[in-house]
Amino acid sequence: MFDLTGKNALITGASGGIGGEIARALHGAGATVALSGTREEPLRALADELGERVHVLPCNLSDAEAVEGLPRRAVEAMGSVDILVNNAGITRDNLFMRMSDEDWNAVIDVNLNATFRLCRGVLRGMMKARWGRIVNITSVVGTTGNPGQGNYCAAKAGVTGMSKALAHEVASRGITVNCVAPGFIATAMTDKLNDEQKARINERIPAGRMGNPEEIAAAVLYLASPEAAYVTGATLHVNGGMDMV
Amino acid sequence: MSDIAERVKKIVVEHLGVDEAKVTESASFIDDLGADSLDTVELVMAFEEEFGIEIPDDAAETIQTVGDAVKYISEAV
Numbered sequence: 503m504f505d506l507t508g509k510n511a512l513i514t515g516a517s518g519g520i521g522g523e524i525a526r527a528l529h530g531a532g533a534t535v536a537l538s539g540t541r542e543e544p545l546r547a548l549a550d551e552l553g554e555r556v557h558v559l560p561c562n563l564s565d566a567e568a569v570e571g572l573p574r575r576a577v578e579a580m581g582s583v584d585i586l587v588n589n590a591g592i593t594r595d596n597l598f599m600r601m602s603d604e605d606w607n608a609v610i611d612v613n614l615n616a617t618f619r620l621c622r623g624v625l626r627g628m629m630k631a632r633w634g635r636i637v638n639i640t641s642v643v644g645t646t647g648n649p650g651q652g653n654y655c656a657a658k659a660g661v662t663g664m665s666k667a668l669a670h671e672v673a674s675r676g677i678t679v680n681c682v683a684p685g686f687i688a689t690a691m692t693d694k695l696n697d698e699q700k701a702r703i704n705e706r707i708p709a710g711r712m713g714n715p716e717e718i719a720a721a722v723l724y725l726a727s728p729e730a731a732y733v734t735g736a737t738l739h740v741n742g743g744m745d746m747v
Numbered sequence: 748m749s750d751i752a753e754r755v756k757k758i759v760v761e762h763l764g765v766d767e768a769k770v771t772e773s774a775s776f777i778d779d780l781g782a783d784s785l786d787t788v789e790l791v792m793a794f795e796e797e798f799g800i801e802i803p804d805d806a807a808e809t810i811q812t813v814g815d816a817v818k819y820i821s822e823a824v
Contacts, residue, residue, distance in 0.1 A: 629789060671785060 504727040507532035510580035511726065512573070514563065514620065515590030517544035519689035520639065523715035524587055527723045529555060533585065536576045540590075563590050563616040564608065573623030582631065583624045585726045588617040588661075589639040595650045606653045613657035614664070621668060621679070634677035635726045638665050639718070642685040642741045658683075662737060669735035678734035682721045685741025688712040709742030751798075751824070752817045758793045759813060762786065772814035790816075798824050 511528045515521035517539030525548060529535045534555040537545045542560045549556040557579040561572045576583050591613045594605035621636055628634025643651055644658030662681055669679040686692065686703055692712060695703070704710055721738045724730055739747060756770050765780050776782040776790065791807045794800070794816060800823045802810070810816050 626792065629785075630792070675785070 504531050504723055504729065506585070506723075506726065509533045509584040509726075510536070510576070510582050511585035511587065512536045512538060512559075512576040512580075512583045512620075512624070513587040513589060514538045514561070514572075514616075515639075516548060517541045518589070519691075520684065520687060520715045520718050521587075521589040522548050523719040524589060524722045526552070527716070527719035528585065528587075528726060531723060531727070533726075534580050536579055536583075538572060538576075538590070563612045566611075566615070566619065569616045569619045570623065573620060573627075576624075577627060582627050584628070584631065584633060585635045585637070586620060586624045587637045587639070587722055587726070588620055590616070591639070591641075591654075591657075593651065593654050595654070597650055598652045601652060609653035610657050610660075613654065614660045617661050618664060621664075625672065625677070628677045629672065629675050632676040634672070634675075635730075636665070636668070636677070636679040637722050637725045638662075638679070638681045639722075640681045640683045640737065642683055642739065642745050644683060645747055646745050665737075666735045673734050676731070678725070678730065680725045680730075680733060680735070681737040682718060682725065683737050683739045683741065684713060684718050685739075685744040686712045687718060688714050707742040707744045709744075711742065713740060713742055749817070749821070751821050752813075754797055755794065755813060755816050755820065758797060759790065759816075762790055762793060770813055772817070773812055775812050777811070794820060800824060 511533045513521055513525045516525045516537035525535050525537055529552050536557040536559050538559045538561045539545050540562050545558045549558050559575050561568050563569055573583055594609050596605055638661050640658040640661050643655050644662055647655050665679045665681050718740055721740050759770050760767050763780050763782055774780055776787050791802050795802055798820050810819055
């Protein structure tokens with residue numbers, strides 16, 4: 503099931519825990535992958551692990567020009583971009599009353615504006631091919647809100663709305679646009695929490711545990727597959743029941 | 748009919764799947780040939796490739812009919 507042989511995928515934030523796992527899943531299903539991220543070293547390490555059918559395309563997503571150029575570089579490396587996974591994201595948490603314009607703009611820039619530009623950049627090729635998959639990684643907090651994350655919640659909710667608008671526009675061309683909204687996922691970041699903090703988080707999750715990156719990657723793999731052709735404008739919530747929408 | 752007009756006509760027929768006889772110079776892509784707004788974007792993309800030109804967005808908006816396209820392309824190539 504889920505054969506991506508011959509498909510070319512561009513994944514942003516592939517240097518992170520979730521992005522790396524998404525790249526592994528798509529690659530494992532036969533896709534050629536272009537790994538993008540700010541830090542080149544972890545991208546290289548992942549590329550070495552995956553072996554063949556891998557390209558490393560470092561890119562600073564807060565640099566608008568670099569973002570514009572990324573789809574073109576991916577096409578040069580792979581021949582096309584059939585699957586785009588916008589996974590990269592940053593946080594600059596602060597209470598609303600203390601949030602600076604810089605922190606607001608930085609998060610909107612990377613999480614929303616770069617996602618917009620990358621979607622726009624891959625559309626031409628997908629329209630011509632009459633096939634394309636765009637999967638945007640959002641977050642449970644884009645629907646529930648979260649104190650201290652006004653900027654992040656705005657960006658993620660923005661991506662959700664944007665994805666629906668785009669899904670409308672390109673559905674007749676065989677292109678689907680969907681979101682995957684993770685809840686709490688165990689990554690290097692959550693490893694730093696102490697047992698008490700973890701227990702408090704788990705209490706809020708009906709499944710009683712945090713998710714793992716593989717569970718996000720599996721959702722992305724499905725939405726990227728030919729089997730998901732009739733799913734568009736949707737958000738697949740992967741959150742252990744933390745928020746049932 | 749000029750060479751450019753014939754190539755434009757061929758692209759329109761292929762892309763919109765319409766009868767060749769309907770693709771007259773005064774035919775509007777949207778009103779007469781059943782194109783939606785995304786079709787017009789794709790037609791412009793196809794013209795750009797066929798003729799090796801760049802059609803900027805503000806110019807693309809003025810191309811409403813087959814004749815508009817032929818006129819613009821004739822001046823641009």
